[in-house]
Amino acid sequence: MAEKLSHYNAAGEIAMVDVGDKPTTQRSATASAFVAMAAEVIAALPSNKKGDPLQIARIAGIMAAKKTAELIPLCHQLPLSHVAVEFAMEPDGIRISATASTSAQTGVEMEAMTAATVAALTIYDMTKALDKAIEIREVYLLEKTGGKSGTFRRERAE
């Protein structure tokens, strides 16, 4: 199993995997994250008159998706054709879905994961003064399409 770890060559050395022979196809991935916080903090968010923390988190997530290859050492640089970050208010926190798409030789799973995570960190940063127990959890891949491995879908945690 060890040789199936990503980003290792036959000699067990780290490399940015050679994707030069893979076909360029349409690929998309959606990742999930959840920022757990107290109900009072959630209630306070929309009452802010002129600024919405979720908007800032959305932009941070989109911008971070474009920086994925700078953050994750062995990720390929991929020109993203689309990035979107969505939020759903739940009683005990904020659920984040981040989608990234590209037409490339490798997938955008890490771009979606990075967008979801940085959006979550930004929400944390905006609300941390209100609640010291905020926690980011349930960061996982929700869906992946395109590429040799085909479509993958995971049910959300209940």
Add this chain to the structure above:
Amino acid sequence: MAEKLSHYNAAGEIAMVDVGDKPTTQRSATASAFVAMAAEVIAALPSNKKGDPLQIARIAGIMAAKKTAELIPLCHQLPLSHVAVEFAMEPDGIRISATASTSAQTGVEMEAMTAATVAALTIYDMTKALDKAIEIREVYLLEKTGGKSGTFRRERAE
């Protein structure tokens, strides 16, 4: 409560908070993250001959800490005096602790959170071909010292 959201001024508009009048003090923060994965994947990690995914994750976490102000829109740029990322193997995953320190006018909570999160994303990236159900969770602040609010400590989740 709304006006206590971080990074808003009196008019409810977003700004990078003015810390110009705060004293420069020694500050430190430690954040936690957990990468849940199947026992077989954990077992496979150390058997790789020449490269250790955790080393790459450690470097990615340290480098990400230095990029925090580029990722989190309203974070101040802080010259870090120390960053460390530690791992503990557990039966159902890898536990990450990331510590950042500085001597500055504001704290390094987000730097520690960012280091822990990017280290977790890098472990995810190295192992995702082995296990599609990998999940990042329990991302929270473990400890914070320095600054007006003093020392904060949280027990690890059991």
Add this chain to the structure above:
Amino acid sequence: MAEKLSHYNAAGEIAMVDVGDKPTTQRSATASAFVAMAAEVIAALPSNKKGDPLQIARIAGIMAAKKTAELIPLCHQLPLSHVAVEFAMEPDGIRISATASTSAQTGVEMEAMTAATVAALTIYDMTKALDKAIEIREVYLLEKTGGKSGTFRRERAE
């Protein structure tokens, strides 16, 4: 007069000016920019239900201020203690004021100028589909405090 060009040494060669002997003082600068656009485009901006282009421009300006030393070749890296970007709607466009502050050995004039300009470019990017004649103008220093040269103030153009 030629030798008074900034960023040249005695031999006329370019260098990042040595500020090592200058005292660390509190410094602040405010820059102005104006995005001229048709009245109909201005009217359309606030009617957008869930997102406000000015919020995105504000964040872009704040983040760009932190990147000034990466953009302007001979600028020093300065840890900003405060950045704010304000907008005023006028009949023929949007007026931007960007303020940056630091405690450092050199001033933050370029950080304020960069924040104002990138905020203006972002407004342009959000509205360019509506009006091909949009123009950025009146980008100048409004105010500067701190440092050997003392306080400077300029009246806004009428």
Add this chain to the structure above:
Amino acid sequence: MAEKLSHYNAAGEIAMVDVGDKPTTQRSATASAFVAMAAEVIAALPSNKKGDPLQIARIAGIMAAKKTAELIPLCHQLPLSHVAVEFAMEPDGIRISATASTSAQTGVEMEAMTAATVAALTIYDMTKALDKAIEIREVYLLEKTGGKSGTFRRERAE
């Protein structure tokens, strides 16, 4: 008209527009900027023996074009096939033209605008010690080719 603001989806939420279905075509854009300064400052520029501020501004503009997607939150990352920045000395300032080209699914208008603007900011930075009244103005799109909307050309302001 509101729904025609760029970078909003049908629900009025911000997203990086999906260009995945657009054809890859040859695209080019040219932007203009003008740095207004006193005649004495303009006269001083070429007399510097070993370094020419315009060369530095040219390089800064070219490098900034490559950073556009990092600065403008919703811009796509585009691999530029060509960037050029030209200057013309006029009695009351320096006129800048910046051109960017690519073969991509979306246009390079913002890349040209960013190159022109950062070149202007760099000239400002090199000359600001000589003239406190320097002003950047007339930043607009001069020409755009390629893509569905076809060729656009604007006459320079007189």
Add this chain to the structure above:
Amino acid sequence: MAEKLSHYNAAGEIAMVDVGDKPTTQRSATASAFVAMAAEVIAALPSNKKGDPLQIARIAGIMAAKKTAELIPLCHQLPLSHVAVEFAMEPDGIRISATASTSAQTGVEMEAMTAATVAALTIYDMTKALDKAIEIREVYLLEKTGGKSGTFRRERAE
């Protein structure tokens, strides 16, 4: 000969060369570097229990290859399909080979050179406390394939 300097246009002005009319082909380049150090320092490297300086240098080289267009002013942004950095221990130092590949309109020579050089600088950084006489040398292109100029190969220095 002067007009054959790279990155100048017909008027002798600097520009990012227009590669828009060149065909997209498979390209690869390998660069070499050598970090000369005392035999005792080389002997000390593998004895470190938990971390291997060469692993860090490998990651630094790979990440730097992705940053080439940010460092070398007139380089085009190229999405790399593969990057690898290899080391060979020699009696008087560490020999580095860095390979980069892409499918693009221009070559990846500078990406390979940058990867080799930053890997060398990182080894230097990890060992500099042990030996003040460490020196980086023999940084050159070993091999280049693809593009109009065809394959180039250079023998290693003896």
Add this chain to the structure above:
Amino acid sequence: MAEKLSHYNAAGEIAMVDVGDKPTTQRSATASAFVAMAAEVIAALPSNKKGDPLQIARIAGIMAAKKTAELIPLCHQLPLSHVAVEFAMEPDGIRISATASTSAQTGVEMEAMTAATVAALTIYDMTKALDKAIEIREVYLLEKTGGKSGTFRRERAE
């Protein structure tokens, strides 16, 4: 000797060394590099009418010094008070000296090394079409002042 490798903690794990207890002092470092090339290529450089490759290399070196902590994984972020890059034409190549200064808790050796190296890579990039045998060599620390270890000076290689 192994435990004296830089950037390892007592357990042999990599970390960004804790400099929090070191005093802030004035520090400076100068590094050297040499770009060996054919005499005809050297002769061709100054004959270019409007642009000088060395100017571009100087700016690239200065900008790279500011990026050192992004490139070298365990380097601290240091606000540089001064950076300069000088060139000397020799019969068989171009000699580069790069100096960086700061007031900080750790030294700027890597900043000077990075500036010299990236300036050398940029000269290589500008001239590589003229001479395939260009080689970068003699990259080493020339001088270091400040900090606990005091002043270090090395004679240039003959």
